[in-house]
Amino acid sequence: MNYHVLTLFPEMIEQGLNTSIIGRAIEKGLLTLKATNIRDYAFNKHSKVDDYPYGGGAGMVMQAEPVYCAYEAISKEMPKKPRVVYMTPQGRVFDQAMAEELAQEENLVFLCGHYEGIDERVLEEIVTDYVSIGDYVLTGGELPAMVMIDAISRMVPGVLSNNESAEYESFQDGLLEYPQYSRPEEWHGKKVPSILLSGHHANVEKWRHEQSLVRTKERRPDLYEAYMQKEAEEKSKKKK
Ligand code: ADE
Numbered sequence: 001m002n003y004h005v006l007t008l009f010p011e012m013i014e015q016g017l018n019t020s021i022i023g024r025a026i027e028k029g030l031l032t033l034k035a036t037n038i039r040d041y042a043f044n045k046h047s048k049v050d051d052y053p054y055g056g057g058a059g060m061v062m063q064a065e066p067v068y069c070a071y072e073a074i075s076k077e078m079p080k081k082p083r084v085v086y087m088t089p090q091g092r093v094f095d096q097a098m099a100e101e102l103a104q105e106e107n108l109v110f111l112c113g114h115y116e117g118i119d120e121r122v123l124e125e126i127v128t129d130y131v132s133i134g135d136y137v138l139t140g141g142e143l144p145a146m147v148m149i150d151a152i153s154r155m156v157p158g159v160l161s162n163n164e165s166a167e168y169e170s171f172q173d174g175l176l177e178y179p180q181y182s183r184p185e186e187w188h189g190k191k192v193p194s195i196l197l198s199g200h201h202a203n204v205e206k207w208r209h210e211q212s213l214v215r216t217k218e219r220r221p222d223l224y225e226a227y228m229q230k231e232a233e234e235k236s237k238k239k240k
Contacts, residue, residue, distance in 0.1 A: 010035035
């Protein structure tokens with residue numbers, strides 16, 4: 001997977017993603033990450049990339065040309081037109097299914113806006129996906145792009161060790177993960193559930209699944225409803 005981020009703050013992307021699991025995957029060559037400074041494609045001597053909005057209003061708008069030139073420079077190296085994800089609170093809300101889908105791409109371009117947004121005309125020409133990371137407004141698209149890159153990278157084969165991938169399985173089926181415990185057996189008067197010390201693998205699995213159900217129902221009733229509905233549909237399919 002090759003990530004290309006078009007941004008006014010390349011150092012934010014590079015510093016934010018060069019550590020831990022993603023940093024390790026980059027070192028191993030499983031991922032590449034290139035942050036391109038849109039300012040390098042400014043067409044005036046002051047390296048200005050924004051201007052006042054036509055029609056008036058607060059704030060500044062990022063101009064079309066530098067964004068387009070930055071995109072052209074990176075995409076001409078690619079074998080086919082890449083998917084270009086524009087980070088915006090107006091987009092479809094990012095989720096695990098989208099992470100899995102995007103992980104299939106060979107190249108992904110993330111376009112990060114600032115100020116009051118980007119000139120609509122360049123968005124029309126280059127953007128393939130408008131994506132939000134949630135219903136709140138951030139100061140720029142860099143943190144959302146980093147969130148997406150982190151979640152997508154976990155889905156790229158080899159990025160997680162076997163141990164780490166197993167951990168993900170429980171969210172994959174639409175449920176939240178069960179509670180985890182480590183040593184000591186008793187802490188602040190609280191004991192580790194005895195079943196986890198029993199060594200009985202099947203019982204442990206059953207308990208964990210029940211805990212996942214309880215937890216999901218309590219914390220994310222929306223996910224719980226969807227899970228129960230899917231289960232019911234699968235049962236009725238089997239009967240037919
Ligand atoms: N830019 C500003 N806020 C955002 C959000 N919630 N998601 C994606 N991009 C954004």
